[in-house]
Amino acid sequence: MEARKKIEVVIDSYHLGKVTEVFEKNGISGYTIIKDVIGKGERGLMSADELTDAFKNSYIFTVCNEEKALKILEQLRPILKKYGGVCLLSDVMWLIH
Amino acid sequence: MEARKKIEVVIDSYHLGKVTEVFEKNGISGYTIIKDVIGKGERGLMSADELTDAFKNSYIFTVCNEEKALKILEQLRPILKKYGGVCLLSDVMWLIH
Amino acid sequence: MEARKKIEVVIDSYHLGKVTEVFEKNGISGYTIIKDVIGKGERGLMSADELTDAFKNSYIFTVCNEEKALKILEQLRPILKKYGGVCLLSDVMWLIH
Amino acid sequence: MGFDLLIQNTLNPPILFFIAGMLSVFLRTDLDIPQPLPKLFSLYLLISIGIHGGYELSKSGITTDVITVLGLAMFLAFLVPIYSFFILRLKLDIYNAVAIAATYGSISAVTFVTAGAFLESLNIKFGGYMVAAMTLMESPAIIIGLIILNLFANNKNNNSEKTSWKEILREAVFNPSVYLLMVSLFIGYITAEKGWKAMEPLFWTLFKGMLAFFLLDMGIIAAKRIGEIKKVGMFLVGFGIFMPIFNAMLAIFLGYIFNVQKGDTFMLSVLAASASYIAVPAAMRLSVPEANPSLYITMALAITFPFNITFGLPLYYFIVNLIWG
């Protein structure tokens, strides 16, 4: 087991690509996405049952080492500022295999 | 980044509304829901493939400050006692944007 | 509230059964599954939009006490080694009801 | 010749696909029909039978026969859950007794349409108002169940119950399937010939095929629950088979007394015999959380439904046929 940081982001599915871009740029080893999650926040209800995909959120998380995590967070801030969403950082232990 | 608490709840989709009600009452800024998750617990398997929606779980989480979190937990307890489900509390850092 | 450990696993849906098996063997009280999550990792992109189910990930988590958790992790390691995926351990507080 | 009927019924593609669905689970083929496809099929079936029933009704008009049948349907819907409850109480606690009684007091739309296809294959007609009868029979059991509960359950958390009462009644009368049946029936009725022409290609011509598709899924869902029959216990397994037969006989008896037509009586007996695995379980989950869903769902879905569409239909028809000849 090794200590790692988990970054979780909830953002509308349309701008999810911008988040993965940031992840890739910083060379993380991988990420996991859950599409079409429902959410409520400043931008109102994202019911995910509209006819257009523009009102669906996606949830994405990646696990990486602390220094990478902090770099990524800085690059995510402007994106979240512009398009809304939430970004969380927490501690996890990663099972080496 | 600011320290926050993350509250996660898994409950059958039917009673999800009772949880969001508690959230709203305590004026949280938002929440995220993942519908139709599968689960196993005391109340048996929630396979989410039944014809009726009564056997689907939903997963919901919200992030807020500690004091709010504790208030919310107290109000969630009776709901979970009656309808089952799990409720978890953990530490996260919130990216201010 | 009681301190517990949360075990999160992301693995392709095909081998999810092997994970739940391990959970059951160690007598955990329950678990929650989110099917068809998208992912990127060493084994490439799991887009979950293939015609075959072999390219879908599933996300599963369970909450249990520390000692159980460590036992489970040891038994999960070989599975992850063979089929890939990630496994995370973190601290949570469990709301007793 | 009762045996002929059995074959006659089994050799319909829908039934065969149901069996194929069950078999696929036993053979562990991983064949599955993911949500929301089953939802699509059930929405389709409800709209179809609604519109078709309404259309038939617009042709036949509302005669005294219709009134009689609807009256009998209502009567059964209120009576069945009551005696079911007392029988179940012999072995079960109040909560589970109520939930199961409500399940068997209500109806199963898929059983109804399968019976309709069966009748058609025998070239026997039944009135479009039977759909109205079915619609009427869906909710009462839920209300009866909750009344019984309030009478017999020593309700400590009384006021919390009170608050939800109104909610529960709404749930009972305006649950999705009842509502969709009602509006489709209404639309079929008022748009009559003209509307039918427009809706028939999708909602009637394709009906049998969609039913086969749906029953394939029903077979899978039912078989997945078979494992839980052990937990259900002999008493409830017996209840899941003999209660429907009894209910059917009662319906046939009433049909005979009020000389209802042959086809209508058969459909009425099927409705009485069928148990709800959609509307009622949903309502019970909400209003009787103390009851164990894997009991009432398993019974309705894995015991009574398969029994009815395979052995029940020919049996009930056999008896109706003996009397009406």
Place this chain on the structure above:
Amino acid sequence: MGFDLLIQNTLNPPILFFIAGMLSVFLRTDLDIPQPLPKLFSLYLLISIGIHGGYELSKSGITTDVITVLGLAMFLAFLVPIYSFFILRLKLDIYNAVAIAATYGSISAVTFVTAGAFLESLNIKFGGYMVAAMTLMESPAIIIGLIILNLFANNKNNNSEKTSWKEILREAVFNPSVYLLMVSLFIGYITAEKGWKAMEPLFWTLFKGMLAFFLLDMGIIAAKRIGEIKKVGMFLVGFGIFMPIFNAMLAIFLGYIFNVQKGDTFMLSVLAASASYIAVPAAMRLSVPEANPSLYITMALAITFPFNITFGLPLYYFIVNLIWG
């Protein structure tokens, strides 16, 4: 006799199912049609009208009439969003004004097909090239909107805008619905009679039924948004009803001047009157994130769409009928 038209229109199953959908939300029946079923219906409708239009076009050929209509369609698609913008600016900030103007400058395919079904029930023809007209009318409003934005918005974050320009144009011209309409139209056109024979059973015979199914869902979606109308405010509610009427009148006027046929003029007026709740909102979300989606979506979906298919169609037809007789 305008009233007759109203009834005539309302008594079509599709409209009735739309009303049923709305009602189900008001009665809180929990009836829902989960994703991706609505997606299935909208894909189906786009392909159907595309292929059918292409087929019709392959029979009629591309005449000068066709060119005229397409020209008018284009003209409207560019004009409508411009004056809409200035009207909206009276009360709104630039971002919301642009987004709403674009929404009303574009079209709604479901409104179009509902209008088609309405005409059919009156046994009045319209050209297959109207589908081409619709396709042409979907994108311009988006482009106009973005041009306006760049002219009037004091764009600080200029370069970030620049980068996405190309992207946005692609999004405008090649959004899923425009693309699917174009290819279906093309396929219907070149495979002509032979292709039509193969596609007709799924994409035309079932059309009305699928439309009814889809409108049931549209009713649910629209009604869920009705609550937000308060937030929208009187000015925009008025805009959502009178702007479409004005746009329709303009289209009828142009149709009259360039003596376009009766059916085509009616369809053109419906296109002008309809507002987009799929393509444009998606594009606005991407390119004008400052605008509030619950304004433009609610207006298009919960005000203009219901108004058009219930009162709008008979009204526009009534006027067309007065002039063309």
Place this chain on the structure above:
Amino acid sequence: MGFDLLIQNTLNPPILFFIAGMLSVFLRTDLDIPQPLPKLFSLYLLISIGIHGGYELSKSGITTDVITVLGLAMFLAFLVPIYSFFILRLKLDIYNAVAIAATYGSISAVTFVTAGAFLESLNIKFGGYMVAAMTLMESPAIIIGLIILNLFANNKNNNSEKTSWKEILREAVFNPSVYLLMVSLFIGYITAEKGWKAMEPLFWTLFKGMLAFFLLDMGIIAAKRIGEIKKVGMFLVGFGIFMPIFNAMLAIFLGYIFNVQKGDTFMLSVLAASASYIAVPAAMRLSVPEANPSLYITMALAITFPFNITFGLPLYYFIVNLIWG
């Protein structure tokens, strides 16, 4: 005149929709057909061809011709993966060689139905038993593959392998598509004329339309993988095109020797030429996790499938036509 065939084939709506699907990815229109809709289409296609084949079989009966064809089908299903393996071993490690060999030894149902539509457009018949042939050809390659693996792979983790053997065989013979084909074939066969009447409207009349819908999605899925062709490398790209051609020629040769009818031989050649992107990949993922899925999936889906339905079909037919005239 080979060219005529090419046009003849391409101008079918299904093929055009396939191309439209691919194009939509290249133009980045974001057009997508979300799960489980593709699942719905594939379930539909499997049931359709199963029932239809069974129905045809119930008319033709099981003749010696049928036996011959089924025999040849089996023979090919066992032979193809063997020589494919040795060819692939020239460049690949055992695991990938096995996985790809199994992929090409098995078949693609969608290619089969597209070929059927192509033959129909040429008014040429083929036997319903070809569906039985297809069903027989789906699994053997998986078993052969695993036998080869056990012979050539120096299996260290021997016992863990052993345990899963039984599991894998079940997986091979009772995978969802094989199972669904078998039961539908059976149901179509025993319910014969009567069953067909009931199933035809959904499962045959709509077939071509559903195929077009499905191929639109196939085009999208295939195009998304095209990017990975680079990684696949020239050798495998060549294999993905010339191996199918060779397999088809072999099938035609055998068909000629055992004088199989024209239509049947063509279908047999298509089966031999097609590669599996559903059943086999699923099995390989489970039993040969060491192999790289983006190789065998990409080859079957993004190279061989598009090649077969666009150029392959006319080519194979052209040759069959030269011989049978």
